Amino acid sequence: MDSETSPTSEDFAxxxxxxxxxxxxxxxxxxxxxxxxxxxQAWRQT
Structure with a gap:
């Protein structure tokens, strides 16, 4: 498996x-x- 990766981004482009x-x-x-x-995230309501 190739270990090269793209940059992490919030935009897919x-x-x-x-x-x-x-x-x-x-x-x-x-x-x-x-x-x-x-x-x-989850909050427990009491």
Missing amino acids: EPQNWVLRHCGQNPSHHTYQEIITRPW
Whole structure:
């Protein structure tokens, strides 16, 4: 597995541009993952 990663961003365009550049420079790399983190908070009502 390739350990290179795109920059972390709240806007999808920056990582997407990284992927497009990366696959252009590495034609054998053709599988990518999008990892989304959604912070959640919960409060217990008493």
